Amino acid sequence: MRLVIALLILLLPVGAQAEPVTAFLGTVAFAGVTYGQIILFVGTMVYGMAQQKKAERRQRAAAAAQRDAYNAGLQDRTLNRMATDSPYTFVYGRARVGGDLAGILTSGSRDEYQHVIIVHAAHECDGVEEFYVNGEALGPLDANGDVTTGKYVSVATGTHTQQTTASSIVLTYTPVTGTVTGLIETTFDFESGQQGWATIAVSVVGSVVTFSNPGGKVVQLNYQYRQVTSMVRVRTHLGTPDDPVDAHLHATLPSKWPATSVLRGLTYSVVTLNLNQPEFQNGLPQLEILLRGKKLLNFRTGETVWSQNPAEVIYDYLLSDICGVDAADLPMADYIAAANDCDDAITIGPRYTFNGTVTSDMNQSETLERMAQAMAGGIVATTWGIYAGKYSAPVMALFQDDIVGAFALTPGISDADLYNGVRGQYTGVETGYVATDFAPYQNAAFVEADGRELWTDIPMPFTDALQRAHNLCRIFTEDQRNAYMFKAEFSLKTWRLRVGQRITMTSPLFGWQDKVFRVTDKRFSPSSMVELSLKVDDPSIWDEADAVQTSAQPNTNLPNPFDISPLASLSCQSGSEHLIAKDGTIISRILVTWPVATTPSVVRNGQIEVEWQLVGADVWNKVAVSGSDTEVYVSPAEDGSFYKVRGRAVNSTLNVKSDWTYAALHQVVGKTAPPANMQNLSITGSVLSWAPNRELDLKGYIFRSHYGNNLDWNSAAPLHEGVITEMPFELVTRPNGVVTIMGKCLDTSGNESMATANIVTNLGDPVIANVVEVFDFHGDGFPGELQGAVLEAGDLVALETDSFYGSDNQSAYGPDNEPAYALSSYAQLRYTTEEVSVASVLAGSIMTLEIEYQGIDLFIEYRLAGPGSAYGADSDSAYGPDEEPFYGGPGVWQPWPGQILAANDVYQWRVTLGAGSTQARITELTVTIDAPDLVEYLEDVLIDAAGTVVPYTKNFRSIKTVTPTLQANASGAVTIEADKSTNLAPVLRAYNAAHVPVSGATADVIVKGY
Known part of the structure; x- marks a missing residue:
């Protein structure tokens, strides 16, 4: 916005010295009016007089709303904004500011680096004094911009x-x-x-x-x-005209930040955040910089240098694009005088300073008001003259004779506007340049005179020292008490007086003798009158009396919530005294201990995180306890294994964590003895029962089986996966015929019972419903490979032998009913079937095996023998997953579990009967594919007189039944029949009462088969 200035030429007596008069915020135009008709008073608008005109402002709600917006803008100056139309920010003096986000880029293999481009000021700045991340000062940076000390290292x-x-x-x-x-x-x-x-x-x-x-x-x-x-890297560009592209960002992301990406004329920073820092994982942190801001013209020397002088700041602001005032319109004598007054050396340094930011969207009137307030002075909008709050000697003596018109007296300020104390905020070095409440100022003498405390709020966003804020509060409080106002129309003798100057007034009428007044307003008219508003003034208002010492506590001295000390040490113990019973088992544990945390926020409401990891593993297990705790058990832990253990302190509120503290490598000492043997194992139907084991470290029970009477545990076939933890247990996978079922107890260390609990029982023949394929090896003459046997009368019979020890897989002593030292008369019989190709399997088909034999130690194995079974798909790992048996996988002989889900593949079986005094014999060996039942329901099947084939959709191999249900119809049909004479194509016909086929009937049909 540019302020348009119009100069009004007024008719004045010859010889009168007319000063230029400017109209603020617009042009005054007159149409159809002669000079003789002009009755015009041109008055002044004085910024910096806000306190004494408080009542007037109350009546202007719009102005109040503007002030609110203005103050909000001041509070927002440290925030980071993301917008495409952010207002320009000017940094004057020294200020801690945020900025506008010009871009956020990422790099790294995991996008772990975030590059934030943030613009702090719309102009060149003098220098950087500090950078802050989430309020934490980074301290000195190295040549690359990396942090060298503090929490972000x-x-x-x-x-x-x-x-x-x-x-x-x-x-x-x-x-x-x-x-x-x-x-x-x-x-x-x-x-x-x-x-x-x-x-x-x-x-x-x-x-x-x-x-x-x-x-x-x-x-x-x-x-x-x-x-x-270093978790943060900062490179700040001060906005010089020849500033090159940011070298690090361009080298890291040349396509996204090319060499043409220069922000010349803007002060900006490129902040690289390492997102491995937990603090940065919850969103973008607050980024701030303490800048020595804009270089200003020192109109006293002609140099352009960094400055905190309020008069130089006001000069720059008025000439900026925000206000657009022409330099020729500024009375430079006023600015030079005000600048000198501001630079006066007093106890606290320069009398007045200006430190802060303004933006292009702030209300200009409110901004000028605060600027004038920072020097306890004023700005006259109609002339752009300024003055600083310093007592100066009167420049003119006035007498009662100089009053040529009306006059008025205001003896004091109204009770509504009276105050004897000031509260507010300032932004100073004592508080780390963060807006903070200053110690309230109060004039004790005024409080006593008023009989009560009367407070007002005056924000001081551009004041950077507590003493200076206190002095301004004292000036404002004392000045509003000297509220005796005198307004009168004076002769043109007073024409040259300016707002802010002082005069003496002598009047016998009022009893004044050289009484000092300050000009607070000036108006004039073509009728040769000058109206002055005068306010009683006194040198004591502007002195340094009642100075205050710094009392604000620097914000930087507050405990840093992100600074979490690591645990001093960590130690581990294990052994029998640390075992625990849980859900009927005993678990080995590691007791981890540490000294109490030294960070108060952790002890009060934080946590201690402890992690442990088996040596060689990739994953850490974790447990968390209260921040005041000093020990925790971690479990489960494997006996005899080595573990890494580490711990850290956590501030739960901020989710900030300390560095890890590691314990020495620890080997677990725990459970070693095997559990007791299983007792009272029995079977009812397919349900196993036994006496429960009450040992604390019991993990569960395991069951295996053999065909026939065979007590060899290692070669037995498993009856389930995993571990059985509850009793009773129903056999899901069950063999058939005479079998030996064995059970053991298992503890949490993997130790098994020393001996097995055994049952020898006959489970009968398998239940077969839908036979789709049968392989009768006996009927085919036992094709395949024979060892220790011959084919005799259609049966396989073991050969005679003189072996003393029997076969390798037999129990050491054999069945109890055998003689202790009986000599073996017959060899071990082993029959390996030929490979058979199964091609008729339906989904869910079960493969069962039936065998009739005599002998001992029956052991049946099977394998997939088709092409590719041994090695699997080309894409498979050479050795399979780690959890598979070392030599397991397709193509390897496996114990036959009694029945399996069949697949269309090539199978082979191997049957072994042990050597002994009984001659082994196989008289029947049959493999059956049993398909599951298949059912389809059809609705509203339309039947033709010639017959309708049932329109089923499922993949039946065999249709067992077709059940039609005749629906109500107009065809005359009373019965319906199904003809299954054609395989897989049953035909439906509907008949009337005369048993004649008719058309038009409908039926619901149920088709069953497999």
């Missing part, structure tokens, strides 16, 4: 693991003294799938670790290290 403790088969190794990181632990491999535990480890002695010099390893085994080194990282 991450000194993180980490752990690292390295392996070697040599006898020495150079560690990747320099280890923390005393943290290197060496482990050497021992026997691999195939059952648990865990590599065994034992500790070894190591020697550490710097990053070189040596140890004894004559066998060339794998040695694992675990250690702690510290890594120093």
Whole structure:
């Protein structure tokens, strides 16, 4: 906005010295009016007189609303804004400001770096004194702009693991003294799938670790290290005319921030945030900068330098694009005088200073009001003259004879506008340049005279020292008490007086003798009268009496909520005294202890996080306890295994966390004894029952089976997956015929009972409903491979032998009814079937096997033998998942569980009967594919007299029944029949009472089969 200035030429007596008069905020135009008709008083609008004109402003609600908006703008100056039309910001003097976000970019493999481009000022600035992130001063930065001290320098403790088969190794990181632990491999535990480890002695010099390893085994080194990282980088550009592109941002993101991305003429910063800092993961932090702001013209010397002088600030603001006043319209003598008065050296330094920001969207009138207030002076809008709040000697003596017209007296200020104390906020170095309430000022003598406390609020956004704010409060309070106002029309003798100057007045009528008044307003008219508003003044108002010492507590001395001290130490214990019973099991635990946290906010309402990790694992387990706690159990933990354990303090409110503190590598001591043997195992139908084991470390129960009477646990087929934890247990996968069912107890360490609980029972023949395919190996003459047997009269019969020990998979002593030292008369019989291709499987089909035999130790195995079974798909991993058996997978013989879900593949079976005194014999061996029932429901099937084929949609292999239900119809049909003579194409016909086929009947149909 540009202020349009119009100069009014008035008819004055010859020789009168007319000063230029300017109309504020517009042009005055006169149409059809002669000079002789002009009856015009041109008055002044004086900024800086707000307190004495308080009552008048109350009557102007619009002005009050503007002030509110203005004050809100001042409060917003430290905020970061994201907008496409943000107002220009001018920084005068020294100010802590936020800015307008010009862009937010990311980089890094995980987008872990966030680059924030923030514009602080719409002009060149003199320098940067500090940068703040979320209110935290960053302190000195290095040449790259990285933080060198404080909370945004991450000194993180980490752990690292390295392996070697040599006898020495150079560690990747320099280890923390005393943290290197060496482990050497021992026997691999195939059952648990865990590599065994034992500790070894190591020697550490710097990053070189040596140890004894004559066998060339794998040695694992675990250690702690510290890594120093700057989490913030700041590069500020001061807005010089030749400022180049930000080098770091251009090098990092050349396509998004090319060399042409220069913001010359603007003061801006490029702030790079490392998002690994937890504080930055909840959104953009508040970014602020303490700037020495705009360089100003010192019209006394002609230099353009940084300045805090309010007169120079006002001069710059009026000439800026915000106001657009022409420099020729400014009375420079006033500005020079005001600038000199502001620079007067008093106890607290310069008499008045100006430090703050203004924006282009602030109301200009309110801004000028606050600017004048900062120097306890005024700005005359009609002449742009200014004056500072300093007592100066009167420039003219007036007498009663100089009054040529009407006059009026105002003896004092109204009670509504009276105050004897001032509250408000200022922004100063004592508070870290954050708007803070200053200590309220109160004049004790005025309080006593008034009989009560009368307060007013005066914000001081451009005042940067508590003493200076206090002095301004005293000036305003005392000045409003000298409210004796005198207004009169004077002769042209007073024409040259300016607002802010002082005069003496002598009047016998009022009893005044050289009484000092200050000109507060001036009006004139063509009738040769000058109307002056005069206010009683006194030098004591403007002195430094009642000075105050700094009492505000600097904000930077408050405890930093983001500064969390790490735990002093961490230690671990385990053993029998630390086991716990949970849900019928005993769990090995590690007791982790530490000294009480030293950060008060953590102890009061924070947390302690403890994490633990099995050596060699990738995932940390976590538990959290109250910030006042000093111990916690972590579980479960594997007996004999080594664990890493670490802990840290957490401020729960801000989610700020300390660095990790690590304990020494810990090997768990826990449960080792096997559980008791299972008791009272029995079976009813397909349901197993047993006496429950009450041991605390019991994990559950496991069951396996053999065909026939066979007590070998290791070769038995599992009857379930996982561990059974509840009793009774119904067999889901069940073999058929005579079987041996065995059970053991299992504890949480993986230890099994020493002996098995056994049942030998006949489970009968399998239930078969829909046979879709049968492989009768007996009927086909037992095609395949024979070992220790011959085909005799259609049966497989074991050969005679003189083996003393029997087959390898037999129990050591054999059945109880055998002689203790009986010699084996017959060899082990082993029959491997030919490969059979199954091609008729429907979804959900069950494959069962029936065998009739005599002999002992029946053991049945099967495998998939089709093309590609052995190796799987080309994309499969060579060895399969880690949890699979070492040599498992397709193509490997597996125990036959009794029945399986069938697939269209190639299968093969291997049947073994043990050697012994009884000759092994197989008289029947049949594999059956049993399809599940298939049902389809059809509605409103229209039937033709010639017959209608049932329009089923499911993939039936065989249709067993077709059940039609005749619906009400007009065709005359009374019955309906289904003809299944054509396979898979049943036909429906409807008949009338004469049993003649008719058309038009409809029926609902149920089709069943498989």
